[in-house]
Amino acid sequence: xxxxxxxxxxxxxxxxxxxxxxxxxxxxxxxxxxxxxxxxxxxxxxxxxxxxxxxxxxxxxxxxxxxxxxxxxxxxxxxxxxxxxxxxxxxxxxxxxxxxxxxxxxxxxxxxxxxxxxxxxxxxxxxxxxxxxxxxxxxxxxxxxxxxxxxxxxxxxx
Numbered sequence: 001x002x003x004x005x006x007x008x009x010x011x012x013x014x015x016x017x018x019x020x021x022x023x024x025x026x027x028x029x030x031x032x033x034x035x036x037x038x039x040x041x042x043x044x045x046x047x048x049x050x051x052x053x054x055x056x057x058x059x060x061x062x063x064x065x066x067x068x069x070x071x072x073x074x075x076x077x078x079x080x081x082x083x084x085x086x087x088x089x090x091x092x093x094x095x096x097x098x099x100x101x102x103x104x105x106x107x108x109x110x111x112x113x114x115x116x117x118x119x120x121x122x123x124x125x126x127x128x129x130x131x132x133x134x135x136x137x138x139x140x141x142x143x144x145x146x147x148x149x150x151x152x153x154x155x156x157x158x
Contacts, residue, residue: 009055
């Protein structure tokens with residue numbers, strides 16, 4: 001039978017997750033100088049290997065313990081989302097690798113080809129260059145995108 005603090009943590013976790021997704025108690029820390037303890041439980045959340053349910057509790061003087069917060073946190077080998085990239089940078093990279101109609105630029109030979117292998121309409125390269133210069137002047141292009149654009153321009157001019 002779990003002790004009172006573990007039971008309190010399980011009740012709190014039961015409010016945020018189904019019981020079948022909450023595993024056994026893995027660790028319980030000693031209280032820090034502010035009286036806060038951390039309890040870690042195994043997680044059975046589908047798609048979240050090496051994640052842990054974590055509950056923080058505290059007990060002030062002789063009062064009953066209380067839950068501060070509970071959360072699902074990643075372990076050392078947990079799969080995490082990649083770092084966030086601002087929309088302006090993602091858009092600039094897309095524009096550097098696609099023509100105005102959204103078709104991928106063939107970087108091997110430096111030519112823009114549509115699905116049938118035909119060259120894009122005249123003036124598209126000039127419009128791409130102008131829009132890239134505008135984005136660069138606003139400071140929204142990454143250095144990598146600017147290098148790609150310069151490479152594309154050199155290929156087109158040769």
